[in-house]
Amino acid sequence: MRRDNLKYLLISQCLSVAVSTGCMAQSPPNTASSETRMPAVRLPNDGDAPAVVTDFSRLVNEEGNAVVHIDATAARPAAALTPLWPPAGSEDAPLPRLFGPFSAGAPGITDMPSQRGGSGFIVGADGDILTDSSVIAGATRVTVTLTDARQFKATVVGNDPASGVALLKIPAANLPTVSIGSLSGTKAGQWVASIGSPHGLNDTVTAGIISNMSRPLPGESYVPLIQTDMTENAGDAGSPVFSLNGNVIGMEMPVSKEIGDVGGLAFALPIDEAMKVAQQLRLHHEAEHGRLGITIEDVSWPLAQSFGLKKPEGALVSSVDPRGPAATSGLRPGDVIVKINGAAVPDSTQLPLTVADLTPGTSVRLAYWRDNAMHAATVTLGRLNAAADEPAAIAQATAPDGLTVRGLTAQERRDAGVESGVRVEKSTGAAALAGVEPGDIILMVDSTHVSSPAQFRQKAGNSGNAVALLVQRNGQRMFVSIDIG
Structure with a gap:
């Protein structure tokens, strides 16, 4: 009986301790007070990016010398033509009055040429420079100023307004060049920096983050653009956009007034497409782009349901040029293009780029959805920017x-x-x-x-x-x- 009583006593004491301590294993007492305990700190991994970037000086020092300022002189229409006949005479002579409609000002006086500024970056040590098409459009003289203050008269190798890329050449050698990167691995939310000449202020550095990696802006370029929250000013056009590792991933592109007020937004042409166009300009002095002759838009959920699609996909044809290649092949508004040459068309952003990268005259196979069924068509591409609306x-x-x-x-x-x-x-x-x-x-x-x-x-x-x-x-x-x- 004593042994049984002793066993019950021990069990009773154990239960009492368990209730008071929650049956938790106790560690040795810590003599430090709670106020002096230090929180655990995770050491950063090599691949971790800083939450906020505060120093772009290394990028500027390494890449800034390859950024140039561009001055373009564009001729304004003269106020007075220089005629072969009649010869110059007094203001009271009848013949000058007869030809007065050709002149808005005093006889023999012409307007001064207009000046336009922009930026560019050196992509070839022998003088190849990339800039935005609008910087040199209509220019009769283009001057490039390097960071060491040397100036050169530039030759326009080629200009491609469809993409927004222009290639210049200056007579110089052993020039510093930028490092060309790629959009592979680049994501929205990452930091970027730009070096340009806003309002003629050379070597101006701007930083921000990527807001969107593929923003289509109809009428600006067939290429979906990179959207950032950097400041966009006059003269920034053609500036290189750098990733934090110092590689160029885009070229700043100004947005026309027709788009509307885009204050606080900036857009850049992806460098992958810019370099493809630059290669064409270098070899042929022009770039050729394929054209379907249609206007497209995204397929929303309500539209997908109304067309009998299981999900929103493809590019919806909203209008067709009646004299364009697509019309010749039978496409019409309401068709949803879901494949091109066997590759899926997930939405409307990439189809224009895919088509524009092909040579005019190329035949492409389209799969499209119409009347709750799939159809196929073969289209011979036309030339982008051709005067399709003229006979x-x-x-x-x-x-x-x-x-x-x-x-x-x-x-x-x-x-x-x-x-x-x-x-x-x-x-x-x-x-x-x-x-x-x-x-x-x-x-x-x-x-x-x-x-x-x-x-x-x-x-x-x-x-x-x-x-x-x-x-x-x-x-x-x-x-x-x-x-x-």
Whole structure:
């Protein structure tokens, strides 16, 4: 009995202790007070990025020397043409008054050329420079200033407004170059920095984060752009956008006013696409892009349900150019393109880029959804930026003097009271300096009447260093001499 009583006593004491301590194993007492205990600290891993970046000086020191400032001189239309006839005379002479509609100012006085500034970055040690297309558009002279203050007159190797890329060349060697990166592994939320010349203030550094990796902006570029929260100012166009490892991942691209107010937003062309276009410009002085001739939009859940799709996917055709390649192949508004050449089209952002990267004349296979069933079509791509909204008879031609002309429609011939001629669509370079403006009608090149763009191109190209044009504007005619030497 004693043994049993002793066993019960021990069990009772154990239960008492268990209730008071929660049956938890007790560690040895800690003599330090709770106020002096230090929290546990996790040591950072090598791959951890800092929460806030406060120092971009190393990036600027290593890459800043390859960033340049660009000054572009664009000719404004002259206030007075330089005629071959009549000769200069007094202000009271009847002939100058007759030709007054060609001049908005005093006779013989012309406007000063306009200046435009931007940025660029050196991609070749022998003088290749990338910049934004808008920086040098219509420029008659381009000057590049390096960080060491040396200045060079640049040659425009090629300009591709469709993508927004221009390639320049300066006569220099052993230049510092930027490190070209890739978008592979780049994500929204990561830090980026840009070096440019806002308002002509060279070597200006701006930093921010990537807001979106693929932002389509119709009318700006066929390429989905990188969106950041960096400050965008005049003169930033063409600036390189760097990742924190010092590689260029994009080129800043200004947004046109038609998009609206985008204050607090900045956009950059992905460097992968910029370098592909630059290679074409380097080899051929122009870039060719395929064109379907359609307008597309994303497929939302309600639209997917109304079209009988199981989920939102593909690119919805909202309009079709009636003379474009897609219309010829039978596509129409309401079709949803889900595959191109066997590859899935998850949404509308990548289809324009895929098509534009193909050469005009390439045949592509499209799979599209219509009337609750899949269909297939083969489309021969046209050329992006071709004048698809004009009849074939109104083709365009460009001459070395800087004039781009097209044929006249029957209505334009009747309105102008002429039997033949070509209409000026664009005037740059020597032609703009001489005062020829878009909308002018060119009737003769030297002593030959012209009736087609091809004829104008051939005649102007064979005129040597100077060409005389008979121009009609507002019903008045006069000869204009253009020096294209």
